[in-house]
Amino acid sequence: MRRMSLIAATGVAVAGLALSACGSNSMSNSSPGAGSTPAASGTSAGGGVDQALAAKVPAKLKSAGKIVVGTDPTYAPNEMLATDGKTVEGFDIDLFNAVAAKLGLKTEYVPAGFPTIILGVTSGKYDMGVSSFTINPDRKKQVNMVSYYKAGTLWVVAKGNPEKVNIDDVCGKSVGAQKGTVQADDLAARSKKCTDAGKPAITQVIQTGQDQVTADVASGKTVAMLADSPVGLYAIKQTGQLEPLGDIYDSAPYGYVVPKDQTDFANLLVEALKATKADGTYDAALKKYAVEKGAIDNFAVNP
CATH class of the missing domain: 3.40.190.10 (Periplasmic binding protein-like II)
Structure with a gap:
């Protein structure tokens, strides 16, 4: 699929349809349009830190205290900009904030054009990508992908x-x-x-x-x-x-995009997803945006 976001407002005015999809500057739980400047660091929402998982966080991320995430905030209700025009929100965002919280990390979202995000991850610009990426063979050749949802x-x-x-x-x-x-x-x-x-x-x-x-x-x-x-x-x-x-046809899992050499981190994300499923934050994030039908529980690396 992507994936991707949709409309900010209803009504006839096409201009009011400005919001959403699967970029490129930084922010945190805020995500101004591509090319914007970094905003405050993201939240650590969710059911709290899992100390056992936090102990396995790669040293680079642990030192930074945050995960820099490439995302295309034009794909509502998955990833989109809030009414302030800068904060990134959506079910993908709520869910990943909960995942990061399990690891004791904050999130910093960097708005980017969807086709540029994987390159941004492979070049080191972003620690990972969260933007409704459908898992497919071509993408798995370039990066590790961690399944967390299913869409068609x-x-x-x-x-x-x-x-x-x-x-x-x-x-x-x-x-x-x-x-x-x-x-x-x-x-x-x-x-x-x-x-x-x-x-x-x-x-x-x-x-x-x-x-x-x-x-x-x-x-x-x-x-x-x-x-x-x-x-x-x-x-x-x-x-x-x-x-x-x-x-709906061609249903397939969405995956978090993780560098190819970060397989241990990808597996850690699987464990964090399982923890959010166990404490209810996974289901709460989906229910908030009425996208529960795509929930999965068989999280995996490169399924």
Whole structure:
């Protein structure tokens, strides 16, 4: 999936759809837009420190007292900016804050364009990435991925489906997705099928942020969009202008992005996730944003 965020406000104004998806500056539980300056350090919410787990934290992180996290805050309700325009929030954020708390660490979120986050992790710019990354073979070649949630792809159209969109035949139509996501790949593959069959290609409207993707379908620029299921459902709820089309498909786990040489740390995150599941903070983070359907309990490294 991504993944990715959605809309900040409901209503007709497309400008009001500014919020969300899977960047690049720093903050902590705050996340101004890409290119912004660091904010205060993040919280250590959750059920408290697990001393046994905290003792296993890598020396570099223990010394810093925090984890620097790359995230794309345009993917509501997973990762998004609060109404102050700088604080990063969402179910992904609440959950990872609880995970970090188990390790006795704070969090500092750095807003970034989704396609740049893995590079930021591999180059050392971020300690890790938390941004609704779907676990897939290509990503596992570059980094370790720690599973924590499961989502699929959902198509979204204007309420009433006025353009009579058929998922199995969108040749020649304008359809949106976010750059760097599995949905963009899905759309490209569908378009190739169209041209291979001698039909018009899909007009693929690929935007940098999910907020733009959502705004496009709400305004009629595109007839449909593809997004991760929690993101699509949130957009439908927030705008009141959209509805789902068809069923959720290609469900797969989201994963935290961890450097390839940090396997011990990745395994430690698995243990911290298990601890949040045991004390209820895992389920509380999902319930707060009504995304409980994607909960898992088989956390693992590179599943």
